[in-house]
Amino acid sequence: MNGPQIVRLPEHIVEIVSDAGEGAQKAAVSFAQVCAKAGNGLWTVEIIPSEIQPPPHTTGSASGNRIRLAERGNVTNVGNLANVVFAFNEMALLSRLQAESVAPDALFLIDDQWATHDVEAYRKSYREVLEQVRKGGGTVIEVPLEKETQKHVDDTRRGKNMFAVGMLCALYSKELEILREVVRNVFKKKTRKVVDTAVKLATAGYEYGLANFETRFEIPALPTDKSMVAMNGNTALAIGAVAAGFDLCSMYPITPATSASHVLSDIFEDFGGFVHQAEDEIAAIGVALGASYAGKTAITITSGPGMALKTEFQGLAVMTETPLVIVDVQRGGPSTGLPTKIEQGDLLHSLYGTPGDAPKVVMAASTIEECYYILSTARKIAEEFRMLVIVLSDANLATGQQLFVRPDVSKTPRRPPLDLSPVADDALPYDWDPVTGLSQRLIPGQPGGMGVITSLNHDRNGKACYDSERNQRGHQMRSRKLAALQKSLQPPAIHGAEEGDLLLIGWGSTRGTIEEAVDMARAEGSNVSSVNIQFLSPLPPGLKKIFSRFQKVMTVELNYSDDWDDPLINAESRRYGQLAWLLRAATLIDIDCYAKVPGRPLMPVEIYNEIQKHLEEGAKPGKEKTAAQKEGN
């Protein structure tokens, strides 16, 4: 027989899905590691059901991962439609078709056991789904996953995944030795027997693939002389928190934030820190605040509903000017919403969810790499400005994996011991600089600094007061710190040309997707650029100037906005995306938005299509045009 046909590709998107508990997640992580070690750039996204054990063999039970592989070092987003789906049963496969995340002409690998299964309903649905796939233009390869795995283990639920990884590695022409090393590493905490079986299965899958696949893919790695790491955003946050010098993480479990505290719980004590799991979200921030007041560096990590519970204490942090960093790993809302899925719905809540007028710093991480570095910045701002700093991440960053340049730990700043030298007896807890609002922070244990900080309005000496003049002054001083911080910020970098027809503005994890869409459009000659905003409060300087150089400005966000076509919607009633809302208020520019809540990351092609639509509508601001049309109806 002739050798297999080798197809060289610049990139590919692979999805692996099984019933929950069958290990597709672990298979995907292993596969991603093999690819990363081979030098591919990657970005992964978890596909997870909302229950621990949903009914098996249903679309709701599909669990797995999407892996975008490329020859480039820096893959920044989830990509478009998947090219390959490896499904352990046809319902898992069907769930991916329903999610509309797969290219119709994709390659589908599926376990063939269902074709001859005892249960007739399975045989029937298997036939039907395969027929649907083929009709859509897909190629199906039926693989003896169950049968082959049975040769090596009794419980195939605990073995199929490794056989599958072996097959995928063969399909993508990876080296067997790297695969074996990764599998050994993935199971390193298990017994020798488990490790050996896993390696044996992966090898068998690999050999099966080599012997049977007629077409194989090759995504060459671009050589790099830099050391790289691959991890998800929550891991990056956790290790970043250690590097940033935090002493204590106080938290309450909530998806999708929790895994950051798992990583910290594992490593933090070696660095002199520890994780306190509090009795509730309120206590979690309270403990962090108390620790920070006492002079240590504390963080609390949560997600939307937890943020809501923490708002009262956030107000206290603002009022007492106690440094504090909160990470909000956003998920779909409102209420319990979509616990495992992505949304960017907490921006305005972060800015304004606190009782009264509570100025605070709000930042957003836009890549997994940034999750590592952002906490150092957040910590410095919190301590230097005595402010509450909220760092927004989201489920996309939290659970996705990205390859990035290994951080240089030698640059980790040395931590001086707590300065408890005495202060003058007349030192005041709020010795506000009249211009910047900044003041010296007094720490318990410092002789001379005794005094009270209080949630009540207070004057410079911390005493409660209720008169209008000193109330106005307190607000002024807390607010001016934001302006002082804004003075030190740079205008955001523009991706693309400095001026043009359309400017897209995003924040957080949509950055890579937006930039890729802009690149697609620019390659065709469109005058489109984009900006990612890292500081949401205070906003960076120069926005108005940047916006004025574009015919049309619109935000791209994963939150809700009304469509112009919706009944009742006109220019006055329309609810805008949250960043659009904020920027419209800040700049008085008629900023439009493409904001939606699909519960999954946006694909570059979706944004690209939106760009085309807006460019076709012409250079005039689309909103006005559409609104005018609407009123004419």
Next chain:
Amino acid sequence: MATIIEECLEETCSMGAHTLEDYESEMPRWCKGCGDHGVLAALQRVLRKNNIDPENVVSVSGIGCSSRLPHYMNTYGFHGIHGRALPISTGVRLARPELKVIVTMGDGDCFSIGGNHWLHAIRYNIDAVVLVLDNEVYALTKMQVSPTSPEGTKTNTTPKGTYLRPMNPLSIVAGMTNVSFIAQSATWLPSHLDETIEKAWDHKGLSFVRILQRCPVFMPSAFGEGGLNYPVTFLENESGIPVHPGLLKRGPSKPHNHFDLNDAQRVAATVDPAPMGLIYHNPELPTYEEIRAGRCKRPDHETFIKRLDGVLDRFAV
């Protein structure tokens, strides 16, 4: 007992000894006749007696009349939000176990809005003196029902009288895992209150002290017009809170083994007459900060960097 001469000698000979004034701040702005004044004075006396540096004390509170106490102490103070003094205190202790923490709360503050934190702080057994000033009514918000208001109490939110029987906080605390110190005293028994707070101060762990007091404005009738005829029993034990002979005018005393949790739970469940004194004491229980913060030593910079590099190794590709 120290003689007057010994006390004088102590005061003049120990260099840098603190005076009561060292712990006093602005003039308290509580109502005339409020029991809070007595608690403040007792606390300042304990600090003075132990010659504590004011800068090493953090007085934490929530919201309510009693929670104004940090403002009147010349120590570090954190006047927080309603019900949340205990999480803040836990944070302070975990961060800086060398600091002394005093927590003052009201009955609504601790038992109602802060109920969850109350139970869990006991479970953590942080080393702090926790004083709940219980006047059986919400006073700062002008007379609403409290979890400890006696059945039938008329308040602005229960104009026809409360429908529910009062909670017994002592019984609840005595049922918590890891409870290490429970005592009860009253502001109308000043010498007993002093001794109780002193005992609480000496305990390593969370000292939970319920202090009965009346609100002269909104609940003047509480505890029989301020304890004049309120039925109490003093718990007697040589390692407990001393029952000075003068106290026996207010009620009888009875022997009590405060080291026995079963005995403590029985006594804690008694509401009439109210037990006064040390109800439970376990000086052996480790504190949360010993267990957690104590084992986390920050390595030197070079080791820190090496370990951080080791963590990144796990994710290297």
